[in-house]
Amino acid sequence: MAILEVSNLVKRFDDILAVDDLSFSVAPGEIFGFLGGNGAGKTTTLRMVLDIIRPTSGTISVLGGAPDRRQAGAIGFLPEERGLYSGMSAIDTIVYFGRLKGMNFGLAKSRGMELLERFDLADRAKSDIGDMSKGMAQKVQLATSLVNDPELLMLDEPFSGLDPVNQGLLENEILRASERGAAVIFSTHVMQHAERLCDRLLLLRKGRKRFEGTLEQARAQLPVSLIAVSRHDPSTIPGVASARPNGAADDGWQEWDVKLDPGVAPGSVLEHCTANGIGLRRWDERHASLHDVFVELVGGEGVEQ
Amino acid sequence: MMNNILLVARREIRQILAMKSFWLTLLILPLALALGPILGETLDDNEPTRVVVVDRSGGAAAAALEARFAEDDDRDVLRSLSRYVQRYELESADPAAPWTQHDRWYTAADIDAFRASGGVEAALKSIDAVRPEGVPEFEPDAREYTFLPVPDELIGQDGEAFADVAQTLFDSDAEDAPEVIVRVGENYPADPRIGLYSANQPRSSFVTALQETLTGDLRTRLLAERGISGAEAAAIQAAAPAIEVTTPPPGDGAREALLVRSIVPLALAYILMMSLMLSGSWMLQGSVEERSNKLLESLLACIWPEELMYGKLLGGLSVGLLMIAVWAGCAGIAAYATQGVIADMIRPALEPVSSPVIILAILYFFIAGYILISAIFVAIGAMVDSMSEAQGYLMPVLLAILLPITFLLQAILAGKEGLLVQVLTWVPLWTPFAVLARLGMGIETWVLVGTGILLAAAIALELVFLGRLFRASLLASGQRLSIKRLIERFSAQKQ
Numbered sequence: 001m002a003i004l005e006v007s008n009l010v011k012r013f014d015d016i017l018a019v020d021d022l023s024f025s026v027a028p029g030e031i032f033g034f035l036g037g038n039g040a041g042k043t044t045t046l047r048m049v050l051d052i053i054r055p056t057s058g059t060i061s062v063l064g065g066a067p068d069r070r071q072a073g074a075i076g077f078l079p080e081e082r083g084l085y086s087g088m089s090a091i092d093t094i095v096y097f098g099r100l101k102g103m104n105f106g107l108a109k110s111r112g113m114e115l116l117e118r119f120d121l122a123d124r125a126k127s128d129i130g131d132m133s134k135g136m137a138q139k140v141q142l143a144t145s146l147v148n149d150p151e152l153l154m155l156d157e158p159f160s161g162l163d164p165v166n167q168g169l170l171e172n173e174i175l176r177a178s179e180r181g182a183a184v185i186f187s188t189h190v191m192q193h194a195e196r197l198c199d200r201l202l203l204l205r206k207g208r209k210r211f212e213g214t215l216e217q218a219r220a221q222l223p224v225s226l227i228a229v230s231r232h233d234p235s236t237i238p239g240v241a242s243a244r245p246n247g248a249a250d251d252g253w254q255e256w257d258v259k260l261d262p263g264v265a266p267g268s269v270l271e272h273c274t275a276n277g278i279g280l281r282r283w284d285e286r287h288a289s290l291h292d293v294f295v296e297l298v299g300g301e302g303v304e305q
Numbered sequence: 306m307m308n309n310i311l312l313v314a315r316r317e318i319r320q321i322l323a324m325k326s327f328w329l330t331l332l333i334l335p336l337a338l339a340l341g342p343i344l345g346e347t348l349d350d351n352e353p354t355r356v357v358v359v360d361r362s363g364g365a366a367a368a369a370l371e372a373r374f375a376e377d378d379d380r381d382v383l384r385s386l387s388r389y390v391q392r393y394e395l396e397s398a399d400p401a402a403p404w405t406q407h408d409r410w411y412t413a414a415d416i417d418a419f420r421a422s423g424g425v426e427a428a429l430k431s432i433d434a435v436r437p438e439g440v441p442e443f444e445p446d447a448r449e450y451t452f453l454p455v456p457d458e459l460i461g462q463d464g465e466a467f468a469d470v471a472q473t474l475f476d477s478d479a480e481d482a483p484e485v486i487v488r489v490g491e492n493y494p495a496d497p498r499i500g501l502y503s504a505n506q507p508r509s510s511f512v513t514a515l516q517e518t519l520t521g522d523l524r525t526r527l528l529a530e531r532g533i534s535g536a537e538a539a540a541i542q543a544a545a546p547a548i549e550v551t552t553p554p555p556g557d558g559a560r561e562a563l564l565v566r567s568i569v570p571l572a573l574a575y576i577l578m579m580s581l582m583l584s585g586s587w588m589l590q591g592s593v594e595e596r597s598n599k600l601l602e603s604l605l606a607c608i609w610p611e612e613l614m615y616g617k618l619l620g621g622l623s624v625g626l627l628m629i630a631v632w633a634g635c636a637g638i639a640a641y642a643t644q645g646v647i648a649d650m651i652r653p654a655l656e657p658v659s660s661p662v663i664i665l666a667i668l669y670f671f672i673a674g675y676i677l678i679s680a681i682f683v684a685i686g687a688m689v690d691s692m693s694e695a696q697g698y699l700m701p702v703l704l705a706i707l708l709p710i711t712f713l714l715q716a717i718l719a720g721k722e723g724l725l726v727q728v729l730t731w732v733p734l735w736t737p738f739a740v741l742a743r744l745g746m747g748i749e750t751w752v753l754v755g756t757g758i759l760l761a762a763a764i765a766l767e768l769v770f771l772g773r774l775f776r777a778s779l780l781a782s783g784q785r786l787s788i789k790r791l792i793e794r795f796s797a798q799k800q
Contacts, residue, residue, distance in 0.1 A: 083597075084600055096312070144603065
């Protein structure tokens, strides 16, 4: 059973359609990437899942019920805009959020200390947030979302503002949560994190879903391109969408930039060449990256490699 | 829900208690109360006004003036001694002495008798014989005027030269420099003009006494010129009705009683106002921090906006009550330590606020007032992104609350219960202050109940609308807040 199930979700702010007929689900242990440019509706969707705002129409099922603060104990949330009480110590902050999620003081404190140790911040447990570096404060905030061992972990742009070391730490925490069976949903602009972590992805553009599936399925959305060196013009081969000569021919051998039709496997084209005696000196396949898919489906705005 | 409200309230309390400004404010009032009387005493001008009478008519006028002011001073001493004796029931010291008879205006004869019996020194000796332990000693007030010999500089001066010398004397830094000079001419009383030179605006009481004394002197002389003997003339001049005076015992009755009875209620209204302004600004600071530090979304993922708002209100209320408890404790310690006059004042002052109904009313209106005004601060905090932006909304709100309260307290101090007081009593924004302040004067039960119900209804309505504003404003950072948007937020249901 899915931990999070969203069906035909619509959210309208006056004249602006922020989320348009969105449906998806996230299963336990699954890492789900929520990708989209600025204003795509990612944060609005997450806020609706958290019951911070209400949908215009559609349904959301969180842990088998409608969104409700009573489920806060099973949810971990890291917002895009981060901040904590500057005058509160790290451990007090984690305990405070743990208690707001229904934990008792002792458990919240012991879990908080475990997390601070894991994040190499145990010696700063009693330091005020205001006295910490930005990176340290961000780790404390991550700890506030993990303190209750959530069944549903939602991270809104979690990698933004983190240095490479802390990005690695965050990736580990996402994998750790997934391994213990939590459903993890995170939004990001950084494609490499999504490629490394996500079991499934959803691409959102102007509130509307453009794609949902695995990384392989996402890549398959774009035709494969390849570089071939042949005396024969590949554009006449079935399954080839286009072939453009690249540079001058050498003794009749020409380098070609070849684009296949969508859904055509490069192997079938290679097989056709072999069967029809078309000589090939080079055959380099180039599969689409998630970045390419993102740019193609969502547009280049706001994407990072 | 309650658990989350308590958690938010506790965090608010801890945050405010961690502020240096809280501790400074908490200590400033008791310090001011402690230092006030000391400073007041230091600043109080206890020195008598130095007077020189230049009498060139033979000295009779100067003697009459000195005698008159000495009589006034002795009458003041007698009066304050009488009130001291009455307050501490020390009449047994000398039942026949004028200062143990409190029901009349002291005549010249009383003053003569007082002087003949040895004056204040002899009276104090008698009192000391019967004064129980713990009763403070009597301390007579300083005399108002002291008469100095004529300075050499003024001898032989006349006209403008006299005025110039007088001015020079006034300007001098000498400790015995005169402050008032009265000049009686050589031809007095034929020429009845009297010159009055003063370093500052002369006190009307001084001018009146001068006028009365010299008028009496003039008339005595005129009567003598018409063949009436000096003794008869003096008797005519001294003829006066015997005025019986009925005054309330110290700290009770009439205007004094009204003031004393209103001390605690007025102080409550003041304290409510002060602690509200202080804790309100701290609550506002906390709300602004939550917005500017962008931690609202994290909070709202765990708790409802209403829980956040109620938690803040509860936190603010707790801090306010804590401050008041500390201040009340300090006042209690001060009263216990000083006893005497303050204890005498406190007893009648506590009288109007000592019945259980009134205590309940005080608690109700105090807490209700706190919630009513604090909710406005919290809502402002939710709407703005910075403290400077908050100031823009705060100023008009503060003026709207404080200005009428200032007028209200002044009206009650003056013993008035006119239209302004009535209106402010029934407008919920000022009801808590007006009701608290009016408790000393006496307030009808139906008014107490009616305003209480109206106030509860207003708070319920306020929490609904400000709750909507709070909820709608929390995540709407960076928006320019127009009137239209404000109205939208007031009427916003859950988005």
